[in-house]
Amino acid sequence: MSQKKTSKSGKKQRNRKGPAHKPGNPRHGSAVSLGAFRAEKLLAPMTPGFVQWFERSGGEAAEALACLKVIGVVLTEFLQVDAVPSITAFTTDEAVRAFDALEAVLGEDTDMAADAFHLYIDFLGEMGLWTGTDQDYDAVHDFVDEEAQFPVPEFPEIMVPRIPEAEELAAFEAMPLISQVGALLEWIGTGKKVTSTGVLRLSDIEAAAASLGVKARGQRQGKQRSDAPALPGFESLEVKDAEETTLVVRSMNDVPELEMMWRCLQEAELIEVGSTKAVPRQGHGFEADSTPARRVETYRKTATSILQRFEDEIRDAGPLGTPIGMLRRAVLTMGCTETPMPMEKFELDEDLDPDGEEYLTNLLANASLGMFTILEELGLLSLDTHVRVPKHLWGSLKTVFEKSSDDYGEFYGLPSGGEEPQIEMRRNTTPAKSTAVLELKIALRDLTPPIWRTVLVPNGARLSHLHYIIQSAFGWDGGHLHEFQAGGRNGTTYSSGDFEASPYTDKNVEERTVALSDVFKRKGSKLEYTYDFGDNWRHLITLENILPLKDAGAVPRCLDGARMAPEDDCGGIWGWLELLEAIKDPAHPAHEDRMDWMGLEEGETLDPEKFDIKAINKRLRQFQDLLG
Secondary structure, eight states, X not given: OOBOOOOTTSSXXXXXXXXXXXXXXXXXXXXXXXXXXXXXXXXXXXXXXXXXHHHHTTOOHHHHHHHHHHHHHHHHHHHHHTOOSOSSOOOHHHHHHHHHHHHHHHTTOOHHHHHHHHHHHHHHHHTXXXXXXXXXXXXXXXXXXXXXXXXXXOOOOXXXXXXXXXXXXXXXXXXXXXXXXXXXXXXXXXXXXXXXTSSBOHHHHHHHHHHTTOOEEEOOSOOOOOSOOOSTTOOOOOOOOTTOSSEEESSGGGSHHHHHHHHHHHHTTSEEEOSSEEEEOTTOSOSTTSOHHHHHHHHHHHHHHHXXXXXXXXXXXXXXXXXXXXXXXXXXXHTTSSSOEEGGGGSOOTTSOTTSHHHHHHHHHHHHHHHHHHHHHTTSOEESSEEEOOGGGHHHHHHHHHHTHHHHHHHTTOOOSOOOOOOBOOOOOSOOOOOSEEEEEEEETTOSSOOEEEEEEETTSBHHHHHHHHHHHHTOOOOSOEEEEESSTTSEEEEOSSBOOOTTOSOEEEGGGOBHHHHOOSTTXXXXXXXXXXXXXXXXXXXXXXXXXHHHOSSSEEEEEESOOOOTTSOHHHHHHHHHHHHHOTTSTTHXXXXXXXXXXTTOOOOTTOOOHHHHHHHHGGGHHHHO
């Protein structure tokens, strides 16, 4: 199943207005109206959750707080115009009257208010805080979509100049990017061992990072699982080594500079990564005996791969990805002309009115500065008085933008011709009213000896909650897609809506709408849960008992189980069994690689019989306030 890009509401991304460039008018009346006071008071409990949701989506806390300021202005009108009793449920008529009143306050420049309020509606839906009907949610969401409609801007064409070969070669060779890629290639030499996931081993991270001028090393202690992999808003903080300036990591991917350069080597076809080793490609172009023409071609391809990476990341730029993406593209395109964007446009102006239109616009511009600074450090941009793209890179940037033109159409809400997945996209993620507690046995299929857990879960919890409970009970990392299924191959599937509907069933239901009481109706009821469609971890869930609420104690809670669960990304059942065998046998050809992948020192062992119920219940405890 392929992943499908969706908006926060589960629909395809629709058009939203870009940031306005006119200041918002001051609010009428007293400095703090009764409506404004109520709005601020009602929003206060939601602020931490909104900021966390915003940051998980790729935004910054400062942007989230700025959005909340604008959201507060909109909600003030709701509270003053219609005196709505709640800020988590309203109708389209109430929204229309509130925005009419808002226009009287701000003039016609309500676009940023509509965009910020769009995020608020998405937040309520995704986090299960919407308390109105699904019909009202859809209607209000569509109304705000219409309020936030905007034409996609036409970007000027980049005119690639003719540059003498010697001049172009010298310009490329002066770039830090080319120096770093060359240094990493030199360190790789004739080849380096990689893990089963295609990244450098922990023992090689320090030397590889050093070739880039970065201080980092792999963590050599026994691997510890996260205590909280799960429910959005409950992620645990990473443990930092405060005594060391060297970054200590569990994977090469945790070193941003190294991960970026490693992917660049692959995308630019400079190395070939096999199942156990990465080797340089023959005639890759960085060799000393390469012709000038070949070197220019290779350097250009290298620069293009980095620019493409940042272009691709715009799609994951968070709730404000659309306006930030347009802003970045406009600035980079202008950087290839004689009229580049002045740097002063990106300076954070703390004197702007937080309730005004320019405030959030200024934050968006400032947020883009981080990416531009990285590009400057690599030699891909020049940031002095203006944002300029060096002329020898204009061709690379044009290639990236042309390649992405179709994606931009879908990203900015233009018709793409594709059909939306046939999934019921409803949004109620709050638990239903619980009337009993279910004792569920969850067992991994096709493994001998068996690996299983027995957990107590209230029957009002939804399948989306059960997903996180299973993740915590088995220690999965949560980095892959999942699906519930009842009734076999042609039965009903329950999904998160993050991928296309299964072709084998006519019935796909949004998991957030389904309470456990809907699928576990009697003892012996069964459901299958599949996690990671590559490794294909299939779990059989069986209802073993139904308990009265008053007798169950704290829930969710693990009662029993057997054996440690496999590691994420180990290659499925056979990969896990092979990993255990390799670690147990020092003479096994993959022993060193598997020990390194698990973060084990020689002499340390991995006990597959270990079952740590205390650690599991520690992870599950975070959900008890929500579900208990």
